[in-house]
């Protein structure tokens with residue numbers, strides 16, 4: 001009889017990096033629980049951890065390459081599939097030029113060291129500039145701000161949540177998301193600890209979110225007006241003479257002249273626009289500045305809006321001006337054991353732009369809002385083939401309906417994914433990697449964003465079967481073939497196959513500064529410490545953390561401040577009268593603890609449970625708006641925007657600000673040709689059939705998913 005075994009690993013579903021204890025019997029997963037001996041997550045897991053088992057067991061999961069034929073999907077041998085993919089991409093490029101192959105990389109790549117470290121060999125072998133990713137429906141503003149201020153796109157300071165006395169959250173709901181650009185297992189306990197030490201948790205959000213529910217203070221804000229609030233907050237700091245940048249003035253002398261840029265924004269001037277009174281705004285600033293330490297943290301909700309980049313920039317300035325950067329309890333830089341930053345691109349801004357709409361590239365990628373038009377607009381450089389790696393842009397990017405139609409027109413599509421989704425159903429060939437428990441794992445990204453320094457390597461739970469491939473093996477096999485077809489040198493590949501991504505991490509660990517019991521860190525050492533090791537709290541890091549050669553923080557006023565003119569125009573000079581159209585509400589998004597963007601709805605465990613008898617894909621509206629529009633709770637309503645219309649049940653709740661409507665993304669599993677049996681029974685509708693690809697944050701090209709004007713009618 002096979003006996004049960006316990007393995008220690010890491011959950012890769014969100015950014016929290018929870019340690020897990022996986023019980024197996026043969027090749028079966030019996031249970032997944034929190035790893036109590038993991039010093040970072042201390043036994044915490046959320047309900048999603050068990051979804052890793054469901055994913056592994058999923059009968060719909062693809063395990064061998066599939067090719068689409070007139071008779072349906074047929075299985076291919078791996079080598080045959082790699083040859084076919086490389087030859088097809090090569091043929092398209094021969095016919096239409098190198099730019100004719102586009103790539104889209106989705107969110108799970110960030111949780112996959114193999115894809116991060118070896119994927120680029122393939123993208124480079126393609127030689128196309130038509131590269132897109134989920135970055136531009138998410139954190140692009142953070143990268144631009146960090147590139148400008150600190151000299152590296154990923155040198156993003158993280159809230160020192162374990163020491164702060166005032167935690168202000170703008171546009172984040174970590175109780176549902178488990179934290180983002182803030183790797184923080186057990187967020188609830190940590191927020192309660194802020195309050196226990198006499199501190200405050202303050203949430204600024206158009207929704208009284210789960211995080212707002214446990215906060216000390218919550219303020220409704222009208223969607224897309226955070227930049228006004230922040231301008232007024234900075235103005236208030238100066239008026240009340242609360243500025244105390246301290247040592248930061250040495251690193252960023254421009255702070256002394258910041259006052260001039262915000263002179264036009266007293267709290268009283270922005271009050272009506274933001275929905276917060278001048279008195280509330282001023283009090284917020286006074287409390288923030290009176291706290292022993294404080295941090296203002298802005299996330300997803302604050303990034304994917306018309307002034308997302310300006311908002312993230314002003315958040316950073318506010319922290320600096322109040323002396324809360326690089327000090328305990330403020331925003332701090334991490335000290336990861338395997339630090340990829342010195343070896344990775346710092347991020348080039350606007351070096352070139354998209355063919356059709358001239359949106360700027362950042363760090364070698366274009367904004368995904370431009371993808372559909374680059375496929376649909378004829379002419380030189382038109383995209384004719386796509387590579388989609390771990391992404392589902394038909395559901396996750398603005399005007400997904402149009403992108404769906406665009407994919408239909410392509411000559412060749414290859415997807416690296418283990419499901420037939422709304423997007424991958426357009427593929428000619430699907431190459432399925434193993435799930436995360438079947439590969440080795442080191443969090444090469446999220447240690448850089450963690451609220452505490454730690455390090456951990458996880459070996460695969462199961463020996464890989466000879467017929468399976470990891471993402472990196474897929475990428476390397478394709479890269480080698482593309483280079484060969486293009487007549488490029490292929491001698492480097494032998495060494496790469498032997499080194500594996502683990503070898504790269506090993507080099508980083510060995511060259512890092514940490515020691516464990518006198519020995520340098522290495523993969524071999526970490527293999528014997530499967531719970532991981534704690535490396536202590538975040539440390540002050542200036543000036544070393546700055547990548548600019550002069551070791552100064554560059555506030556780049558010339559780059560960011562002209563965007564204030566756009567704010568003036570939008571709110572004061574020629575304000576759009578959208579709210580005067582009948583039945584208009586401002587659309588925002590939301591997350592639920594049991595979702596993961598578009599791809600966990602095939603787990604029964606994740607979709608079951610009741611929401612007053614409705615699915616979780618509902619439109620939340622305030623009772624005043626419901627009464628105004630003649631809408632009852634649970635009634636089907638039509639929601640319409642410039643780009644589309646959806647029909648969805650209304651959920652009437654006073655947790656949402658009047659004038660606002662909240663619809664979650666990642667639903668809409670009602671298309672033909674997918675293989676997602678459970679998800680199809682809980683289809684919902686896609687909110688991104690409403691979001692508008694033509695409206696972007698002009699500074700970055702980032703998508704605008706929050707503050708989208710929509711009209712609402714009873715069905």
Ligand SMILES: Nc1nc2c(c(=O)[nH]1)N[C@H]1C(S)=C(S)[C@@H](COP(=O)(O)OP(=O)(O)OC[C@H]3O[C@@H](n4cnc5c(=O)[nH]c(N)nc54)[C@H](O)[C@@H]3O)O[C@H]1N2
Nearest residue numbers: 106107108134138390391392393396416589597598599665
């Ligand atoms: N309206 C609205 N839209 C949004 C958002 C919002 O808040 N509102 N959020 C945005 C955000 S923040 C993001 S990050 C994007 C996400 O957008 P995407 O990254 O495009 O979408 P996901 O749903 O994460 O799709 C992940 C795909 O990867 C596959 N996959 C999972 N694990 C692996 C793996 O290990 N290897 C490979 N090869 N494939 C894997 C899954 O099967 C799935 O098909 O959505 C964005 N869209």
Ligand SMILES: Nc1nc2c(c(=O)[nH]1)N[C@H]1C(S)=C(S)[C@@H](COP(=O)(O)OP(=O)(O)OC[C@H]3O[C@@H](n4cnc5c(=O)[nH]c(N)nc54)[C@H](O)[C@@H]3O)O[C@H]1N2
Nearest residue numbers: 171172173177180223224299300301592593595596597706
């Ligand atoms: N359970 C679960 N966890 C996830 C994911 C998931 O899909 N499900 N996705 C993962 C990913 S890819 C990411 S990027 C992170 C995101 O993690 P978070 O950044 O925490 O994102 P959300 O949970 O969507 O919370 C965004 C909040 O912003 C608010 N908001 C919307 N518009 C505005 C606005 O204009 N101003 C302000 N101030 N607030 C606004 C919304 O009401 C919402 O409460 O979550 C990750 N974790």
Ligand code: SF4
Nearest residue numbers: 011013014018046048
């Ligand atoms: S919080 Fe995130 S990392 Fe932790 S168990 Fe849940 S999904 Fe996994």
Ligand SMILES: [Mo]
Nearest residue numbers: 107134138139
């Ligand atoms: Mo994201």
